[in-house]
Amino acid sequence: MTTEDEQVDEPIDILLVEPNPGDSRLFEEKFTDAKLLNTIHTVSDGQSALDFVRQRNEYTDEPRPDIILLEPQLPGKSGIDVLSELKNEPTLDGIPVVVLTSSDAGEKIVQSHGLEADTYIQKPVEPEDFVEFVQSIEDFWFAIVQKPA
Template identity: 40%
Template structure:
């Protein structure tokens, strides 16, 4: 397997979210999982892209194993982030899970057209939110094989 725990390190997760309550719920949800997680947080898409490109204050940050992305944020929203990631050769391999309040068909379809890996509607109550975080963790860090970086290698 090629998952963070298999490589002896915590999972690096980037949460792109402007709502402080949702940030805290996500932090608590990850604390309830059995997986070691480094949860990084940025409040909008501009900061997300700086984090991913290791610009400015983010120069020493690790590349995330998974991005949790809200759609509706100030400055640069989730749709624009998905567009920027899909156009960037160094970033397009990153799995992006849209985690948002919108269940509108246009948002779901639009996100998948922009190559999101999954689309999850945020539950409104904490227990269901915590269950979503646990399921997300189990799926992405137990079942799925993740790339170690963006460079392809010949496996033979």
């Protein structure tokens, strides 16, 4: 039995789907700086994201992610398509998906396709805002983990 003061010590596997290498690097650095127990896996397009989650092709040895951070604007298969496939596949729809938006409009665009992510978080514009962003991801994760079954 765990108390409220205890945090979950299991490392979490985060899949970051982000086409911008600069943003990917910032995400990775800030998660490391925050000393969260996690492993960040990064892919830059929708097809790679689906391959990673399904553990196929070059990703057969990768763990299934505990949480997915998804940029909707991706080259090739869009983030909307990725979200749709994840939510329509029973073995994958339990993985929480955080859609990274650049504005409130991003959330409305996703919803206009009849899809719902688990949450939407506005992507930071300034590097110093990434610390707060990482904290919001951590808060979301702990809210999920501590939710009663």
